[in-house]
Amino acid sequence: MFGMRPPKKSDSTRYYQLLGISPGAEGNEIKKAYRKMAMMNHPDKGGDPEKFKEISQAYDVLSDPEKKQIYDEYGEDALKEGMGGGGGGNVNPFDIFESFFGGGGGGGGRRGGGRRKGEDVAHPLKLTLEDLYKGTTKKLSLSRNVICVKCKGAGTKSGVGPVRCNVCQGTGVKVSIRQIGPGMVQQMQSVCPDCRGQGVTVSDKDKCQECKGNKVTNQKKVLEVVVEKGMQHGQKITFPGEADEAPDTVPGAIIFVIQMKDHATFVRKGSDLFLEKTITLREALCGFQSVITHLDGRQLVISQEAGEVVTPGSYKVINDEGMPERGRPFDKGRMFIHFTVKFPQSGDMDDGMIKALQAALPAPPPLDVAMDECEECTLHSVDMEEESRRSRHRPGATDDDDDEDGPQRVQCAQQ
Numbered sequence: 001m002f003g004m005r006p007p008k009k010s011d012s013t014r015y016y017q018l019l020g021i022s023p024g025a026e027g028n029e030i031k032k033a034y035r036k037m038a039m040m041n042h043p044d045k046g047g048d049p050e051k052f053k054e055i056s057q058a059y060d061v062l063s064d065p066e067k068k069q070i071y072d073e074y075g076e077d078a079l080k081e082g083m084g085g086g087g088g089g090n091v092n093p094f095d096i097f098e099s100f101f102g103g104g105g106g107g108g109g110r111r112g113g114g115r116r117k118g119e120d121v122a123h124p125l126k127l128t129l130e131d132l133y134k135g136t137t138k139k140l141s142l143s144r145n146v147i148c149v150k151c152k153g154a155g156t157k158s159g160v161g162p163v164r165c166n167v168c169q170g171t172g173v174k175v176s177i178r179q180i181g182p183g184m185v186q187q188m189q190s191v192c193p194d195c196r197g198q199g200v201t202v203s204d205k206d207k208c209q210e211c212k213g214n215k216v217t218n219q220k221k222v223l224e225v226v227v228e229k230g231m232q233h234g235q236k237i238t239f240p241g242e243a244d245e246a247p248d249t250v251p252g253a254i255i256f257v258i259q260m261k262d263h264a265t266f267v268r269k270g271s272d273l274f275l276e277k278t279i280t281l282r283e284a285l286c287g288f289q290s291v292i293t294h295l296d297g298r299q300l301v302i303s304q305e306a307g308e309v310v311t312p313g314s315y316k317v318i319n320d321e322g323m324p325e326r327g328r329p330f331d332k333g334r335m336f337i338h339f340t341v342k343f344p345q346s347g348d349m350d351d352g353m354i355k356a357l358q359a360a361l362p363a364p365p366p367l368d369v370a371m372d373e374c375e376e377c378t379l380h381s382v383d384m385e386e387e388s389r390r391s392r393h394r395p396g397a398t399d400d401d402d403d404e405d406g407p408q409r410v411q412c413a414q415q
Contacts, residue, residue, distance in 0.1 A: 010075030015058035024072070025062075034059040118252040121243045122236075125256040127227060129263040133295035133323060135229035142223060142254065145216040145244040151208035153247040155215040162200035162213075168192035170199040215247050225256055230271070230326035233260040266295065271333030272322045278340045284310040294321065302337070312341040 041047035322333025
C-alpha cells in the first residue's frame with residue numbers, strides 16, 4: 001500500500017534456538033526438533049510450562065511457510081504486529097501438541113483449549129406429580145470447589161507451581177515391599193502420603209494461606225432449577241460448567257435427574273393419567289355423580305346417566321385432562337378412569353330389597369334339565385390365599401399337588 005514502510009527488522013534466531021536447530025532449517029528437521037523438545041518440556045512430564053509454550057510458539061511459526069518467511073526476513077516483532085495472520089503469542093501450546101501427536105503422546109487427555117474435561121456431577125431431583133403437571137422452580141444450594149482467587153490456582157505464595165513429589169517421583173503411588181516368608185515378598189501399593197496421590201507437592205513455607213496449597217477453595221452456590229410443565233421421570237436438567245473447578249481443567253456440568261414420587265391418586269404413563277374409582281352396585285346400574293380433585297387443584301365433576309351401566313373393570317376416558325406436553329403446555333394427554341364395582345355383602349339386603357331387584361332385573365334363563373335327575377350341591381366361600389398357604393405347608397406337598405388340590409371342592413349330595 002502507498003506510503004507503508006517495511007517493518008523494522010528484529011531478532012530472527014530465537015525460535016531456531018528454542019528448537020535446537022540452525023537458522024534456515026526446513027520441513028522434517030523442524031518437526032523432529034519440535035517432537036524432541038516438546039516431549040522433554042511438556043508440563044505433564046514435569047517440564048516448565050512457559051518453556052513448553054515458547055517451544056510450541058516457535059514450531060507454529062517455523063512450520064508455516066508464510067510465517068517462517070516473514071520471521072526469517074523481519075524477525076519476531078513483525079509477527080507480533082500482525083504480519084502473516086498473527087503468530088504473536090495467541091497460539092494454544094496444547095492444541096499444537098495434540099494436533100501434532102494426534103491427541104496422544106503424553107497429552108494427559110487435554111481437550112478444548114489444552115485443558116482436561118472435568119467430571120460431570122449428577123444429583124437426583126425428587127418431584128411430585130403436581131410439580132411436573134404445573135411446572136416449578138427449585139432453588140438448590142450446592143457446595144463446589146473453585147480456583148483459589150489469592151494464588152490463582154498455583155497453590156503457592158510465590159506463584160510458582162508445585163514441584164514433583166520426591167517420595168513417589170510424580171506417580172502419586174507409594175510402593176512398599178514386605179517379606180511374607182523365606183524367599184517370598186509381597187509388593188503393595190498405596191496412595192502417596194506426602195502428595196496425597198497428586199504427584200506434586202508444595203513446601204509448607206510456600207503454601208497459599210487461603211487454600212492451604214490445595215489450589216481450590218470451597219464455595220456455596222445456589223442454582224435455580226426450572227422444571228418445565230410435562231417433564232418426565234428420568235429427564236435431565238443440565239448446568240454446564242458448574243461442577244468442581246481445578247487447574248488446567250474445564251469444569252464439568254451439574255446434572256439434575258428428575259425422580260418422580262408416587263402419587264396417592266394418579267398413575268402417570270407418558271402424557272396420560274390413570275386413576276382407580278370404586279362405585280357401588282347401585283351407582284353402576286342407576287348412574288352417579290362424583291368429584292375428582294386434579295393435580296392443579298381444580299374440581300372435576302364426572303357423571304354417568306341412569307341406564308348406562310358401568311361394568312366392573314371397565315374404563316372411561318376424559319380427553320385433554322392428562323399431563324401437559326413439554327414445550328406445548330396447552331396440549332394435554334387423557335385421563336383414564338378404571339372402575340371397580342362394590343357389591344353388597346351377604347346379609348345387606350332384606351327380602352323386600354331382593355324381591356324389588358328380582359322384579360326390576362331380567363329373569364335368569366330356565367334350567368334345561370330334569371331336576372329329579374340332578375345332584376344338588378352347596379357352594380362354600382373360600383379364601384384363595386389361605387388355601388394356597390395351606391397347600392404349600394402340607395407335609396409332602398409339591399408344586400404338582402398345588403395344581404391338583406386347590407381350594408375345597410363343591411360338596412354334592414345324591415338325591
